[in-house]
Amino acid sequence: MSAGIIGQAVGxxxxxxxxxxxxxxxxxxxxxxxxxxxxxxxxxxYLGFLGILAVAVAAAFGAMFLPEPVLPYLGLLPLALGIKAGWQAWKDHRDGDGQTAEEHAGGPKVLEVAAVTFANGGDNIGVYVPVFATAGVGSMAVYGTVFLVLVAVWCAAGRFFATRPIIAKALSRWGHVLLPVVLVGIGLLILIEGGAFGL
Known part of the structure; x- marks a missing residue:
């Protein structure tokens, strides 16, 4: 396992x-x-990132599951989830209920997180495919292994930031507003950058 390939995969x-x-x-x-x-x-x-890897590996072998013109439309997933979360937050605020939709439901759902991860990774697929296609099977396995280890590191970092007192307080106070804004922003960015709907 070449240290150079591991370094490239991390980067x-x-x-x-x-x-x-x-x-x-x-x-x-x-x-x-x-x-x-x-x-x-x-x-x-992990589920969302495994989807990204599966599509990138398949595309590198020439069997693209998602045609390139379809990728920008993945932006509709976080856009829809963001609108749904924003609507619920507005409804709860209007009804005088201090709880957000996620609090009612016990927090984020696995498939919601996976959908946002996968949709946000549409551009990742475009970057990974040429790298995987030229890397060969052995190097591709190294990339995949390093990526999956780093997903755990990313989750730990996300949890770390979410549990820092100052950040946690801000996220607790504004997270129900920030999450829909971020999701809608990601969705629009994916749609616009990909030229979906002629944007």
Whole structure:
């Protein structure tokens, strides 16, 4: 296992997933105080990232499951989840209920986290495919292994930020507003950058 390939894999993962730390911190904050919520966030992150890896590996072997023109439309997933979370937060505020939708439901769901991770990774797929295609099977396995280890590091970082007193207090106070804004922003960015709907 070449140290050079490991270093490249670490760098590639960090560059393509830096925005995931904020999203993970928001999800961990939404699940604070709910039994099993942290495990669901981690499981959702792994599920979503395994989807990204599966598509990237398949594409590198020439069997693209998702045609390239479809990738920008993945932005509809976080956009829809963001609108749903924003609507619920507004409804709770209007009804005078201090709890957010995530608090009612026991925190984020595995499939919601996975959907956001996968949709946010549409650009990752575009970066990983040429790297995997030229790397060969052995190196591709190294990349995949390093990426999966780093998902755990990213989850730990997201949880760390979500549990720092100052950050946790801010996320507790504003997370129900920030999460929908971030999700809608990610969705719009994916749609616009990918030229979906002729944008």
């Amino acid at each position: 590639l993962f960090a560059v393509t997933n830096i925005d995931d730390i904020l999203i993970l911190a928001l999800f961990f904050a939404q699940g604070a105080g709910h039994r099993g919520a942290a495990a669901r966030v981690v499981a959702g992150q």
